[in-house]
Amino acid sequence: MDSRRLAIFMFSYPLGVSDVIVNSAKKLADAGFYVDIFIDEVSFGISPIFFKHDRIQVRSISLVDVPAINLEEFSSKWPLFARFLAINRRFSRFPLFLKNIIRLTGKGDYSLLIGVEPFGLVSAYIVSLIKKAPVLYYNMELYQRSNCEFEEAHLLKVLEIEASRKCLFTVIQDKRRAAVYQRENGIEKDQIRYLPISTSGPPVYEKTDYFRKRFNIDKNRKILVYAGHIIEWAMCKEIVLASENWENDHVLIMHSWKMDNGKESYFNEIKEVAGRNVIFSTDPIPHDEFPYALSSADVGLMFYSPIDENFIEIGSSSNKLAQYLKAGLPVIASDFRSIRDIFETYKCGVCVTGPDKISSALLEVFHNYDNYQKGAYQAYREHYDFDVPFSPILEEIKAYCV
Numbered sequence: 001m002d003s004r005r006l007a008i009f010m011f012s013y014p015l016g017v018s019d020v021i022v023n024s025a026k027k028l029a030d031a032g033f034y035v036d037i038f039i040d041e042v043s044f045g046i047s048p049i050f051f052k053h054d055r056i057q058v059r060s061i062s063l064v065d066v067p068a069i070n071l072e073e074f075s076s077k078w079p080l081f082a083r084f085l086a087i088n089r090r091f092s093r094f095p096l097f098l099k100n101i102i103r104l105t106g107k108g109d110y111s112l113l114i115g116v117e118p119f120g121l122v123s124a125y126i127v128s129l130i131k132k133a134p135v136l137y138y139n140m141e142l143y144q145r146s147n148c149e150f151e152e153a154h155l156l157k158v159l160e161i162e163a164s165r166k167c168l169f170t171v172i173q174d175k176r177r178a179a180v181y182q183r184e185n186g187i188e189k190d191q192i193r194y195l196p197i198s199t200s201g202p203p204v205y206e207k208t209d210y211f212r213k214r215f216n217i218d219k220n221r222k223i224l225v226y227a228g229h230i231i232e233w234a235m236c237k238e239i240v241l242a243s244e245n246w247e248n249d250h251v252l253i254m255h256s257w258k259m260d261n262g263k264e265s266y267f268n269e270i271k272e273v274a275g276r277n278v279i280f281s282t283d284p285i286p287h288d289e290f291p292y293a294l295s296s297a298d299v300g301l302m303f304y305s306p307i308d309e310n311f312i313e314i315g316s317s318s319n320k321l322a323q324y325l326k327a328g329l330p331v332i333a334s335d336f337r338s339i340r341d342i343f344e345t346y347k348c349g350v351c352v353t354g355p356d357k358i359s360s361a362l363l364e365v366f367h368n369y370d371n372y373q374k375g376a377y378q379a380y381r382e383h384y385d386f387d388v389p390f391s392p393i394l395e396e397i398k399a400y401c402v
Contacts, residue, residue: 004032004401006112007105007127010039011097011119013140015058016047016287017257019199019319021116021138023386026200027394029055033401036108038101038123040093047257049287059104066099077129080162081122084155091152094119098126105131111401112136112168118143118160125163134400135163137170140197140317142180142310161185168400171195171393174316176338180309193393196316198386201291203377204327210289210296215279217251222366224358225297225329227255228320230267233311235303235334235355237270242355244275246362253297255281291327299365300324302333303355315339316383325380330372332361342383348375 006028008021015021015037025035030053037058044060051058075082085095097119105127113128115121116138124135148154161184164170169191172178178192211223224243230236236254243252254270271280285293294300302320304311315321315338324331331349333339343349349372350361365372382388 005034005036005108005110006114007110007124008035008037008114008116009101009120009123009127010037010043010116011094011123012040012043013117013120014043014047015039016049017319018140019322019386020140020195020197022049022287023200024390025051025056026053027390028397029053031394031398038104040097061097061100063093063096065096066103069099069102071095071098074126074129080155080159081126084152084159087155088152090150098123101127102130112397114138115163116140118156121163122156122159125166135167137164137167139170139172139181142177144180144184144308144310146308167191169193173197176313177317180313195389195393196384197319197322198384198389199322199326200386203380204291204295206292206295208292208296210293211253212296215253221249221251222299223251223253223297224299224301225253225255225294226301227294227323229258230254230256230270232266233305233307235305237273238355239301239303240270240274240278242358243278245359246277250277250362252278253281254278257284291323294323294327294329297329299362300329300331301358302331304334304336306336312336313338315342322380322384325376325384328373328376330365330369330376332358332365342379346375346379348372348379
């Protein structure tokens with residue numbers, strides 16, 4: 001077994017916009033580990049990233065069949081997995097991913113296997129049955145039974161539960177989300193490690209003109225930015241409609257990391273109702289340049305529909321919030337307790353009941369802008385700087401892999 005080689009497995013989850021996974025790989029490589037990231041080609045294509053570190057290798061997995069590998073051979077080792085294979089129709093590409101990672105990992109040994117999200121965890125656990133290597137779980141989104149609307153989803157949840165109970169530990173964002181996860185998966189507290197969705201590097205104190213130059217925005221106009229997935233649960237249409245009631249010198253930039261938004265009906269629906277003060281930014285921004293692009297804005301926006309605890313307990317689990325704060329942007333956000341606690345602690349933003357209240361929140365933010373900006377930087381340094389909470393996790397991994 002190679003004590004300095006790790007594998008990370010991701011399926012149906014983007015890599016390029018997941019700062020926690022990107023920075024985990026970088027920090028592990030800096031610590032002397034070789035890191036192989038196995039990700040399906042579709043997810044990688046949605047948000048690609050190319051590492052400069054020679055110890056990190058991204059394996060974009062082609063979703064083609066490998067007839068020589070029979071997944072049913074794992075039936076005796078994991079009977080529930082056999083049942084999943086027998087009824088699975090909705091996740092048709094996942095078995096192809098599994099066959100290919102089994103083929104590719106067969107040539108090497110790993111001291112630790114890291115699964116990201118339920119599919120990644122199942123993948124890591126399957127490989128562990130072959131390699132006899134331990135598994136670590138990165139739970140990024142709460143996968144709850146209440147969300148499982150069909151049989152395959154229910155079985156995937158049970159597979160997650162079984163595999164998570166056999167992991168060295170689970171990495172999750174905070175105590176509130178951990179409480180939900182522990183309740184659903186039957187995990188003991190000592191198996192939990194906390195790592196907020198966070199980003200790395202020093203705060204961006206420089207006020208750039210990235211968006212102003214790119215979209216020819218006058219220096220006297222205020223820029224509000226939404227940066228993330230343009231989708232219903234993020235209340236993007238409501239944000240765009242609310243912008244009609246803002247001051248004339250306010251501009252809304254809707255930035256998405258997905259290059260193929262134009263193919264999605266929701267995106268096109270929003271464009272149809274957007275006013276003249278709305279700009280859609282859909283060209284990719286390089287990962288390392290993104291915080292500097294955000295720093296050219298004045299305020300960050302983040303809203304979530306209160307669908308379940310995965311959304312309500314979002315305070316330590318929002319990539320956009322960490323990015324906004326790193327860039328020194330005050331934030332206007334959904335009035336959830338998890339977000340409100342952060343804002344009240346650091347005075348870095350204003351919670352409102354919905355996007356229709358953004359205009360009133362802007363009056364408060366711009367009236368006390370310097371204080372909110374200072375709070376944003378403080379919140380980043382103390383809560384959303386990846387290096388701080390990851391340090392003890394890295395030390396534990398290093399101690400195990402000696």
